[in-house]
Amino acid sequence: MRKFYLIGFLFLLLFDTLGQCSFKLTAQHAEPLEMSFDWIIRVFTNPWVYTAVFGYIGAFFTWMLLLKKAPIGPAFAASHLEVVTVMLASYWIFNEQITLLRLLGAAFIIIGIVFLALAEHKLQPNPET
Template sequence: MTTQTVDSGWLHGRLGTLVLWALLIATESAGQLFTKVAGDQLGQMDFTWQWLADVARNPGILAAIASYLGAFFVWMLILRRSSLSLAFPLSSLVFVAVLLGSWLGLGEHISLLHWVGVVVIIGGIALLAEGEEH
């Protein structure tokens, strides 16, 4: 019996890398949004046994944990094919996705300064990616 390596199948090549990055951004962002919604539902953090039981049973918390676990495994796959010096800064796209998710999904107000920050993040990533190609 043979096993497939990480570099075979749909994960191979540029398309596979793009899919992995999309999965990482989606799972990390979802984890943040689930945590926010669940935290709002749970209310004050009093750290009683009842509160901890409520945390353990909260669907948002469970979804956040699943999202972070998925993100961990996707991150491991990304690091197998990318340098950490490029991959880690690229992961800042999660900040942009969380901002968009909190604006579109949670109705949060996003200031002009935050939008400027998004442009700076994307510009920085473009510079890093350009430098990596040369």
């Protein structure tokens, strides 16, 4: 079951990160932002917008599959790891800064997920007793 969770959450992070980064790439390629028909054409003729939609559809179905099996508390918290993966991908793809405050925030997210997972593990009945 742990392998299922690990693979499932890795796919969720992959799809979420793909969706977020693809939307940013779409926005960059559709500049300047203006409420016009030309801007709409620039958005919908950009392949990144379709990659973003694919990412969000993949994330939706992965999330629905995970929710059937995973405990909701840790699952919901782990789904927010996308904040960390998008930050890392943005550093690599967009040359965005990773500041000390962002690293601290990422650390708090990870620590919170670990604490929730440990608490959930302690609440589960022990089959050996």
